[in-house]
Amino acid sequence: MNNAIDLNSDLGEGFGMWPLTDDDALLDIVTSANVACGFHAGDPSVLRKVTERAAERGVVIGAQVGYRDLAGFGRRFIDMDPHELVNDVIYQIGALEGFAKIAGTRVRYVKPHGALYNAVVHHAEQAAAVVDAVKRYDPELPILGLPGSELLRQTEAEGLTGVQEAFADRAYTPEGRLVSRRLPGAVVHEPGEVVRRSVRMATEGTVVATDGSSVAAAPRSLCVHGDTAGAVEIARSVRQGLVDAGVELRAFA
Template sequence: MSVIDLNSDVGESFGSWTMGDDAAVLAAVSSANIACGFHAGDPSVMAATCRSAVAAGATIGAHVAYRDLVGFGRRFLDCSPTELADDVLYQLGALDAVARREGGEVRYVKPHGALYNTIVHHEQHAQAVVDAVRAFSPDLALLLLPGSIALQKAEAAGLRGVAEAFADRAYTPEGTLVSRREAGAVLHDGDAVTERMVRLVRTGTLTAIDGTDIRIAADSICLHGDTPGAAAMAGQVRAGLEAAGIRIEAFA
């Protein structure tokens, strides 16, 4: 039987402002990427989300980001590698403290937004993230885009690198994500997305935005929680994978 992890970005509310239906998403996924306060989330949101993840049986991961609350972490920050490493370590420590109080712990790290995309190719920032994770715990896994420099650096540092694919995002022919600024970057058809993910797990291939087939080696599938209909799509994708004989299981 094929096995795949399903992960989603959660805990992205802030104060009285709410984003997504975390409870519904957590019921569908096996791994929870919880915001650590730098792009979204606050201490109380982090605590509540950790509590919900533990109750749902989802593995907790730290969704670390550039310090960009106003821009939701989707803007590149030209900070020094030292500053970035310190920021990542700070976020890891904060989330792990809250998670342990709620009966869980941080088991992996997934960078968010601009940081995630930057360390596909930015050597200094990729190394800074890897250094921070290793300093916190060499037992943590790093969830990253296949072929990224950060994935190579993680494995060179003795960390476990885990490659992921995105269910609700379009891909370029080069295997990177289509920019959210472009039409068609986010996919909304639940049936099409489900069929696409079943094919990915079975064959390791996806159709890029230009119609060509590309190979994607992934041990986890990301289902975003901040797009319209995301919770329903997460449940639909999980049901479709299980109906195809694919087991859902956390990688960490």
Template sequence: MRTVDLNSDLGEGLGSWGMGDDDALLDIVTSANVACGYHAGDPSIMRRVSEHATRIGVAIGAHVAYRDLAGFGRRFIDVDAATLRDEVTYQIAALAGIARLAGGTVSYVKPHGGLYNAIVTHESQAAAVVAAVKDFDPGLTLMGLPGSAVLRLAQEAGLPVAHEAFADRAYTPEGHLVSRKEPGAVLHDPEEIGRRCIAMATGEPIQDINGDPLTLQPDSICVHGDTPGAVAIARSLRSALEGAGVGLSPFTRVG
């Protein structure tokens, strides 16, 4: 039976401002990308999400980002490589400490937003992220876009990697994400999302933004927690995958 991981970006509130329904999504997904305070999140939110994830056996990942609270981490920042390396290290270490107090452990790293998109092609920033992960813990899995510079450099450095696809995002013919500024970049129809994800999980092609076939074969599929109707979409997606005989399981260790 084909098995795939289902992940979501969680803990993206800040102080008294909430973002998404973390508790509901944790009961659906198998891996939680926990914001580490640079684009969103704070220590109390990090601990709450980590405790819930640990209690129910959901894998915890460090969702690292540019230092960009005002832009929610979605803007490109031309930060030098040494600074970026240290900022990524700082975020991983912060979540790792909180996860340990919650009884769990960080098992992977997933960059967020502008940083995620930049290191598809930006060699020096990709190398900085890889250096941060390897220096902190070479056993951590680095998750990213298939064919990206960061996954290539991670593999060259001996890091385990995971290929990610997005349930609710459109793709270019090159397998990159269509910019959120473009029409049709974000999908909202649960049935369409379910069909696409079943195809991804079973090795069948989906349609890119031009309507041409594109095969992804991900280790993990992301459903965003901050989009309207995220919980309903995630619940529908899980049901569709299980109904198609696709098992759901974290791609890395838990606890």
């Protein structure tokens, strides 16, 4: 049972003329901001604005690193050389760090984005590349990822800090894994249900699986979405629900 939980969300995912995430709204909701670093989204002016505002509000800044693929928004697996992936991750952390620095703060964690996030659940070489990049850059930086993932396994094997996250709006199997998005019922859409699941994870450390059983899910961080107006509204409700349940909202980094 947790006394405190972190709320994280993806921010800074606009590019040039094209806005996407409602960064201002999200910064009033989350305790950790996964800021896009320019490879899948996020031009320098977006990064500047998000990091400054996050710093002003005390929201912790993380580097949301992804494949170099603006056209695919980082949502397409790229079978790249792991040695190059190490460097792509370092580049992105460094670029974001520049803005964190001028905002008087620092990049405090790393979270892979999109297809890279999914790849490093199983892809040992790419997981190792992300861990290697963080270890070289700053071994004190936690890595945020999926419980049971190859990424978190290697993170800990290398002596770094892995942080587990859960998704309040995703269905879980009786084994405690996420139901694939390709299956019906993978995403919970009803706002009240999303809030109830969030509170249960934060206060009881469990989630109701697809078969009605209760499985362990005691994440240090809950991921909420902000790429539609409806998503922001649900994220706000999750925050309020947690506060009402006496859960402390506290960043992990």
